[in-house]
Amino acid sequence: MELRPNDNNNLSLTRFESMLKTNHVLFFDSEEFENIIHHYLNHGKIALAKKAIKLGLLQHPTSTNLKLFKVEIFVFENDLEKADMLINELYALEPLNEEIYIQKANILSKRDDHVRAIEVLEKALQLTEDPIDIYSLIGMEHLFLDQFEEAKANFMKCLESDIEDYSALHNMIYCFDFLDQHEEAITYLNMFLENNPYCEVAWHQLGKQYFDLKDYQKALTAFDFAIISDDRFIGAYLEKGKVLEKLKRFHEAIENYSITLTLDDPTSFALLHIGLCHQKLGNNDLAVQYFYKTVEEDPLLDKGWIAITKFYNRQKNYQKSLYYINKAINIDSENVHYWKLYAQINERLQHLEEAERGYKKALELGNHELNTWLTRGDILHQLGEPEAAVYNFIQASEFYPENAEIEFRLAGLYYLLSETEKGSYHLKNGLRFNAEFAFILEELFPSICKSQPVKSLLKAKL
Template sequence: MQLSHNDENKFSLSRFESMLKTNDVLFFDSAEFEDIINYYLENGKFALAKKAVKLGLAQHPTSTNLKLFKIEILVFEDKLDIAESMLSELQQLESSNEEVYIQKAQILSKRDLHAKAIQVLKMALDITLDPAEIYSLIGMEYLFLEDFENAKFSFMKCLEADEEDYSALYNVMYCFDFLDQKKEAIAYLNMYLDKNPYCEVAWHQVGKQYFDLKNYEKALSAFDFAIISDEYFIGAYLEKGKVLEKLGRYHEAIENYRLTLELDDPTSFTYLRIGKCFEKLGLNELALKHYKDCVHEDPLLDKGWIAITDFYIKKKNFQKALYYINKAINIDEDNVLYWKRYAKINNRLKFFEEAEKGYKKSLDLGNYELETWIRRCDILIDLGEFDTAIKNLNQAVEFYPNTAEIEFRLAGLYFSENEGEKAYFHLNRGLKLDAEYYIVIEELFPNVFNRKSVKQIINSFINLS
């Protein structure tokens, strides 16, 4: 019985791995070594690929393809000088071998010489039998240069040579998206679909473009065509569900999301979206159940914990909201979205010290929104920690240098600390920026507001009744 090529590969692999275990030396022809090395590289078994290259060159020292595999591995390991030296020798013997140019371009690319890499790859185009691969590599080099127009053109040429290269199609769309050319992207996809009317990937991409343009009816039609082209295309069902949500057709959205659960393993994202739909329908128990399924499926998905927390905040059940945000923080204590909610919930519960801790942690994690600085300051004022409040606002000024809300608070704090010169400076500055915000002093520092000198200064900017 004659073996198929696939069976031969499996047999060669089996023999090779058996040889490694027993230390016996078996003979393989160079083509067998090439298949073995290619298999290991494609499956990420790098150490075994290196062994196969070494043994292959020991048995076939003149094999060009095995040398090229060695060069590819050297490039991967960043041993660029050695790889370049080997490649120079090989190029003298194999000047018409496209792989020589590809590896030379890879070396140039690794050295951030992307324009030169493109020149070399264009030379390879003159001799290649597979222009799709070369155009794809050229496109990637243009992406490194952030030249998205030329990258887009290269990936389009790749698709002309191989219409089923969906990675190239995704790259074309990436370029269109980066260039914010949504209408042009739709025109290109329609042209592509004229030749490939049952390409589910292209229909899916058309749908996403229309979704971004808020043309939900056309997006829905595109996702329907994607599903007609491939009834097992999970991405199309998910995107269709999102469109139906936007159209307020929540029951239909749930049906589409549930179909994905039947087609593949459940995902936290699907449970989250189903929960959102049930919440919009007022079916709170079902919404909560799916939010809990979401965080059970992926405890690190912040949107799941936030959905549960916000659910209870809307119900004004702040104790339960606090319970769930604490669970979230225990899982990921560096998530700023958790700490922001932790602070707001504690503030509503009048746990001011905990609320201040939450706002401080939010700031420490890089959440420099004005609201965070202001809310922390107001809590520190309530706690009587004026020095810390002043330090907090002086940091805020670095990010928001001309903000009346900050200036009036600083004025009130400095008056409270009997630092009149600084207080009057910030009061005047606040009034010049926006006099209407004098109300900050009236609400937060009533004793300061009732001072005759303070009222006189404010009256000079605004008439008080």
């Protein structure tokens, strides 16, 4: 429940908190209590808000607004039965009070009854002289129902009444984005900016739309206007840096990311991208310095650890690379790309068991690239686990039927396991699918190639 600020609010708060400390009961009018409660709710001080409501109702037992705050607390604490009972009592007393409808809708929303919540809010619209907040609430209920067109229309109504309602602007753009309506969003934002040309938020959102459409020059112009409107707008500098990176203007990108470091505490995003730009420019020492600064700023940012991993990987310092990929995996153990990189690094270090583990994990997480199956199977063969290798390649053949690379490997493994009939079957398949891959037998199973049955089959086909 929104209230206008009271000039005496600080004094009222001081008196109220003094009363709590001394236990001397002081009198406050109902509006003072409302402002005190509103302050505590805005600052998340629920226990103090509840005390203020209790004391307020002792002094003003018939105050509807104080009882509405009590409803708000019930809803916050998910005590929806009590909230419903109290709101029904208030409705019987004041059926034309719009705030009662808003709180009733809030209760319905908490019960996931968003359709009825919208119906109740539409009744509140008929009673209010200031519909902006209600349009916003209706928009949010439509979002809960994935009704993005309806949500968008309501957020637009908020902006028609208040062009500085940036929350509505963000929510509306979210709807455009979800509906993949970038062109429509651009049209709307340009119209909006005709009436509000110094709205940095709108310029920022316009730039992001152009960025999504890969129209980088127009995106750059929009972010420049956002910065002209507010030269301390960190988000605009960050987005401008991203555009400049796309345009390979790395020096300028670094300059824009660096500005954000002077405006507020450094962000891991800016530090990481400064490092990436230096890497593109060949400034390896500076690049790795910024990668380290990134993880110092945010030790849980896996992308920072990955940047260091890849840096040392390019330097062929695989031991360090392995150390840092482990850091990334500890943060995000479900990232298939990290496990693939982990496997590749271990393979280069000849840590075959760990490499096989990495490829297996990558497969489990959905990386079904042919190369992943082939490499894992070859490593299992190297580790002396032909049965496991066979099982791996049979699984692979489900994803890649009639693949010669898989068939020749299965042929070699079955011959190795003395299952000659199966070996012969897969060898014939391999020769039929693509005989050019027959060299796989010689490379991976040289002893098998010397056997007379294999020689005969190869000779007959080649």
